[in-house]
Amino acid sequence: MSKANTHIAVVGGGIGGLTAAALLQRAGYTCTIYEQAPAFRRIGAGISFGPNATRVFYSMGLGRTMLAVGLQPSITVNSEWDTGRAFNVMQTPELGRRYGAPFVTFHRGALHDMLLSAVKPNTIQLGKKLVGLEERGGSEIKLSFEDGTHASADVLIGADGLNSVVRGAIFELEPPKYFGRVAYRSILPRRVLEGLELLDANRWWGPDRYAVAYFMSEARDELNVAALTPEAWDEPDFSPVVADLTRMRAAFGGFNRTLRELLARCTEVSRWPILTRPSSLPWSRGCITLLGDACHAMPPLTGQGGGMAVEDAAMLVRCLEHYGGEDVKPALQLYEKSRFQRITRTHEASQTHELGRGDTDQEWLYGYDVLSVPLAN
Ligand SMILES: Cc1cc2nc3c(=O)[nH]c(=O)nc-3n(C[C@H](O)[C@H](O)[C@H](O)COP(=O)(O)OP(=O)(O)OC[C@H]3O[C@@H](n4cnc5c(N)ncnc54)[C@H](O)[C@@H]3O)c2cc1C
Incomplete structure (x- = not known):
């Protein structure tokens, strides 16, 4: 399978799916996103990303846009709940100086629009709710959608969130x-x-x-x-x-x-x-793999679920590139091996308040550079 004629299907046009598609296209792959929603609607909530994720946005050419549509807070104040006494005041731009990429808050709608702007026109097919998939002979994967239509792909990335249909099709889907x-x-x-x-x-x-x-x-x-x-x-x-x-x-x-x-x-x-959902391997079977909440949803106590989906997408593309885009199965094995330790540590940290309070060392989290960290052996 050569890179030029490999068709990659991404199921799910959320944070991880859009990031993966944008990075794949920048690396020269052909991909289509299949998203169940008939139209994107603006979710009324905010989301924040640390330097570990925003450095990936820079690599997607979104550095200026990110700071235009989001906010690098000038200050973050942690306070005691009852007295309101401030105990850990951070000059937030300092994180940007220390780690080479900023801490940024977004309206989720603005974030989504930004990620959407990074994929080529006509990449996304809306109203395509995946209901089944079948691995055929050779490398063909057949996707079936709720509206009765079908599509085929050589590689499939399940970025379809917490109740991942892709995960359910290739492994047992234990409920979150x-x-x-x-x-x-x-x-x-x-x-x-x-x-x-x-x-x-x-x-x-x-x-x-x-x-x-x-x-x-x-x-x-x-x-x-x-x-x-x-x-x-x-x-x-x-x-x-x-x-x-x-x-x-x-x-x-x-x-x-x-x-x-x-x-x-x-x-x-x-x-x-x-x-x-506890993170446990495997995430891949054949030419099908998972990323983001589909394989490791975590509580938001460290505000990193979306950040991990972004890191996954970047590592996945690095691993495909490591094999020249031609040998997909070992590339997917390398991807999950290269991500597992990182995800396990972040998942564990997300069970407690400590990191969010800024009380403990954040170096391991924000200093991590998914674009250059050594790949697993
Ligand atoms: C209260 C709260 C606060 C949070 N705060 C933060 C934060 O500050 N920072 C942070 O990084 N993370 C935060 N998170 C976590 C973050 O929202 C998730 O980890 C992130 O959205 C996961 O991205 P994803 O792309 O894997 O999945 P999703 O964002 O869930 O995207 C999945 C996409 O797949 C589509 N889809 C699903 N099923 C199908 C199907 N069968 N066929 C086709 N399409 C399908 C969905 O419509 C959706 O568009 C928070 C979570 C919560 C609950």
Whole structure:
């Protein structure tokens, strides 16, 4: 199989799928993204990326765009939950100077548009929900979609998130586990923030729950709020629901005045179950592999689930290139071997608050350069 005539199908046009497609195209591969959504809609939430992920965005030619559509916070303040005492104040641009790439917050919609701008026109087919796949003789993989249509590919990347159909087709799909916490999420317009003492990025850490609030663009016109707390998940399935505001405010009732006031001003709030899937190999079979939440969903306590999907995409393309784009099966084996240790460590760290509080060494996380780290033996 030569690189020029290898067709790669990416299932899922989320963070990992778009990053993979953009990097594949830059390396000269032909690829198509099959996305189940009939249209992309702007998800009302923020997301942050550390230098470990933003250096990949630079390699995609998105350095300027990233800083134009997102925000490099000027300051991040960690505070005690009850007194509001600041205990770890970071000049966030310092991370950029130290690690050669910035820490950036985005509105998820802006991030998605940015990643979309990095793939060639007509790369994405919308309304294509994968329902089955079949490995035929030779290297052909047949994809079947819910609308009754089919497609074929030489290589298949499952970037289809937590309930990955690709994963279910090549391995057993054990359901994700509930992490015992929910996230209340809201976006507040600047006009309702009057009188609140808020900096670019704010975090309040309680013994078993925490909240973050950060702006997402230079205009600082919208504030992303996410508050995580232990709670039973009492809904019929794991889809996010409209939050009960009284319950949310009661869960943070003992927090300091600024956070309580902030939550009092949130009127449109969604409630998300925090789900996790332990990372275990294998991720690949034949010419099919997985990336991102499809193989290792993690709680957001370190804010790295999306970052790991971005790193996966970069490593996957490096490994294909290592074999000249011709020998796909060993390239996919190399990919998962080269990623596993990194994912395992980040997954473990994401079970605790320590890294998010900035209390422990962040060097291993932010200093990691997926574009140059040695490949596995
Ligand atoms: C409260 C919360 C806060 C978070 N904060 C952060 C943060 O600050 N930083 C960070 O890095 N991460 C964060 N994360 C994690 C991050 O959102 C995920 O890890 C990330 O979205 C995973 O990317 P992905 O591309 O693997 O999957 P997804 O983003 O889930 O994308 C999967 C795509 O596949 C599509 N799809 C699914 N099934 C099919 C199918 N059968 N056929 C076709 N298409 C399909 C979906 O529609 C979707 O577009 C947070 C998560 C939560 C819950």
